[in-house]
Amino acid sequence: MTDASAAKAAARRPGEQALTALGLAAPALDPADASPHSFPGGGRWRTEIPSCEGPEALGVVLKESSRLDVPIHRISQGSGVWMLTDAEITEMVEATAERDIELCLFTGPRGTWDIGGSTRTDSGGAGLRARGHDAVAGCVEDAVRATELGVTCLLVADEGVLWTLHRARMAGIIPSDTTLKLSALVGPVNPASYAVYERLGADSINVPSDLTPDHLTEIRRVSAAPMDMYIEAPDDLGGYVRMYEVAELVRRGAPLYLKFGLSKAPGIYPYGHHLRELTLTTAKERVRRGRLALDLLARHGADGDMAPLGTRLPGSLNRFEISS
Numbered sequence: 488m489t490d491a492s493a494a495k496a497a498a499r500r501p502g503e504q505a506l507t508a509l510g511l512a513a514p515a516l517d518p519a520d521a522s523p524h525s526f527p528g529g530g531r532w533r534t535e536i537p538s539c540e541g542p543e544a545l546g547v548v549l550k551e552s553s554r555l556d557v558p559i560h561r562i563s564q565g566s567g568v569w570m571l572t573d574a575e576i577t578e579m580v581e582a583t584a585e586r587d588i589e590l591c592l593f594t595g596p597r598g599t600w601d602i603g604g605s606t607r608t609d610s611g612g613a614g615l616r617a618r619g620h621d622a623v624a625g626c627v628e629d630a631v632r633a634t635e636l637g638v639t640c641l642l643v644a645d646e647g648v649l650w651t652l653h654r655a656r657m658a659g660i661i662p663s664d665t666t667l668k669l670s671a672l673v674g675p676v677n678p679a680s681y682a683v684y685e686r687l688g689a690d691s692i693n694v695p696s697d698l699t700p701d702h703l704t705e706i707r708r709v710s711a712a713p714m715d716m717y718i719e720a721p722d723d724l725g726g727y728v729r730m731y732e733v734a735e736l737v738r739r740g741a742p743l744y745l746k747f748g749l750s751k752a753p754g755i756y757p758y759g760h761h762l763r764e765l766t767l768t769t770a771k772e773r774v775r776r777g778r779l780a781l782d783l784l785a786r787h788g789a790d791g792d793m794a795p796l797g798t799r800l801p802g803s804l805n806r807f808e809i810s811s
Contacts, residue, residue, distance in 0.1 A: 498789040501731045520700070522707040522741040527802035530794025531741035533560035535715065536773050537748055540566050540758035542578040544770040549586060551774040557781065558796055561744065563591040563642060563668070566757040568629035573636060580637035587797035591640035591668050592633050594626040594648060600757070615644035615672045623648055627655065634661045639799070644670040646687055653688025654809055666690040666799065671717065671724055671746075676702070678709040682805070685712040690801040691744065696720040696727045703740040713801050715744040718780055726750035730780050734789035742794070742802075747777040 506512055525531050536552075539545050539562045552559050562583060568576070576592070583590040597615045601622065617623045626648045630641050639662070643649045649669065655661050671693035675681040684692050693715040694706070706714070716736060720727045728750060729736065737743050752769050755762050784790040 498734065498791075499787050500734070501787065516738075520704040521738050522704070524707060524711040524742055525792075526713065526742040526794040526798060527800060528795060528798050530798070531792040532737045532743050532745055533713075533794045533798070534558055534777060535561040535563060535744045535746045536770075536777065537563045537717075537746050538565050538721075538755060538766075538773065539770055540564055540755060540766050541571060542575050542582070543763070544766050545579050545582055547767050547770045548774055549582065551771050552777075555774060555778040557774050557777045558793065559586070559588050559777075560794065560796065560798065561589040561591055561640070563593075563640075565593050565642070566755075567593040567595050567597075568633045568638075569595045569625070570757050570759075573632075576633060576636045576638065584637070589640050589666070589799040590638055591642050591666075592629075592638050593642040593644075593670070594633075594652075595629040596622040596625040597644050615670060617645040617648050623651060627651060630655065630661055630665075634665055639664065640666045640668055640691075642668045642670055643689075644673050646673075646684070649684070649689060650687045650807075653806070656688075657809055664800070666801065668715065669693050671695065671715070671720075678706045681706045681712070682710045685710050685804055686807045688806060690804065691715055693746075695724065696729065697725055700732070700735055700739045703736065707740065710805075711742070711802070712804050713742045713744060714740050715746055716740065717746045717748045719748045719750055719776055721748045721752065721754070722750055723754060724748070730783055733780055733784055734787060737789075737792070741792075745777075745780065747773045747780065749773050749776065 601618050668691040669689045674693040674695050691713045696717040755766050
């Protein structure tokens, strides 16, 4: 038996031994609902620290991850490329490259900051999507600028922008190895829409944190595209805390990015120095939340199968054909 298979055999579910002794054992896991997919190069889960809004917050995250021994595959930012100076982007690129961590920056204008009133109605209107040609152009401008400064991952909240940036990398306008990540604020909630986003060019797809394990299994039956999921979600995404489910979420949803957000914390987008103290303290606490989740996995013998640090590419994915 290999080390990996031995670890899997030894893994237990939360409370399993105590509940079995009390006659309250859970039904056996069904092998048929497990994801058959992994990341290229091995491993079934990676880690992500989100909402890292600038070089200073990044420094806090890197320092805390070293102190608490929290492995990080990706660090993402939510305010957008346009909220950072060239010098700030360059500093973040260099700091993450030194640790072989993928840096993901959000592309520009989005509906919730636009002058359109529909996003402020009860219906939410078009949400985060880019309203009009100029908003799409702003996102493309951000993408070109960021990749020229060395950013390798772009966060997108609009299907048209996603398809445009996928075409741009195929045409050599941005580097071909740029990865495109779909925002949690527009994440798909069914296997059909998940597969569409993959075909539009998404390399990493956020799903809402209220999806059930069965939903993840349904998605994995149609797509192997890497999935991102908040293990603890910000309040504007529901505030869910699902630490005890991490092993099952990986079993069903692999390849899966474990995102460590923070509930009960005020919003920080778009970031500025007026939010400095809040941003730095919440950045530090997100890393600690990651440590708590990883400790829980270790206690249950389910901490194997982490993808090697420094890996970032998604593997071979299905795409719509680009017509000439």
